Amino acid sequence: MAQPWASHSIQIQMKVLDTRASKLFATLLVFVLCLPFGCDTVDDDEQSATPNATTFQVAVVSETDHPDPNAHSVVFEVDDVQGTELTLVRGETYVFQMNNTPALHPFHISTSSTGGDGGAGEWMDGVTGNFATGNEAVTFVVPNGAPDLLFYQCANHLIMGWRLNIISP
Ligand SMILES: [Cu+2]
Numbered sequence: 001m002a003q004p005w006a007s008h009s010i011q012i013q014m015k016v017l018d019t020r021a022s023k024l025f026a027t028l029l030v031f032v033l034c035l036p037f038g039c040d041t042v043d044d045d046e047q048s049a050t051p052n053a054t055t056f057q058v059a060v061v062s063e064t065d066h067p068d069p070n071a072h073s074v075v076f077e078v079d080d081v082q083g084t085e086l087t088l089v090r091g092e093t094y095v096f097q098m099n100n101t102p103a104l105h106p107f108h109i110s111t112s113s114t115g116g117d118g119g120a121g122e123w124m125d126g127v128t129g130n131f132a133t134g135n136e137a138v139t140f141v142v143p144n145g146a147p148d149l150l151f152y153q154c155a156n157h158l159i160m161g162w163r164l165n166i167i168s169p
Pocket of ligand 1: 104105106154155156157160
């Protein structure tokens with residue numbers, strides 16, 4: 001014959017089991033309901049391939065108001081402005097995202113104020129993806145040793161890009 005205290009203990013254990021079962025069921029329900037949406041509970045920003053990067057949108061357009069009068073007939077437009085002069089900070093990460101850049105105009109970071117020349121002035125330190133075309137991207141983690149002035153240019157034509165002013169944080 002069960003003692004009163006034993007019976008009480010069994011009831012408490014049953015309640016604990018019941019609560020656990022409810023939580024498990026709720027978790028399963030949430031999982032099943034979110035399956036069509038991929039159950040993505042991580043913020044999209046945190047999943048970015050290059051966290052804390054500044055992204056510039058690059059396009060090739062017909063020259064109308066590039067800052068250099070000797071610019072090529074088609075030029076790089078950065079964030080909708082032809083020949084944008086950019087300021088980059090050492091230690092920061094920048095992504096130059098191409099937008100249907102023709103294969104004729106390989107975008108790269110350069111030490112040359114004119115570019116062209118088969119990309120002879122290519123700056124490589126900290127750069128991934130130089131000579132980007134199509135919808136590729138160039139990523140530039142500006143190293144401490146970068147000079148105060150670099151350029152973004154085309155490997156095939158003179159003066160399609162413009163200045164990258166490099167500053168320290
Ligand atoms: Cu070009």
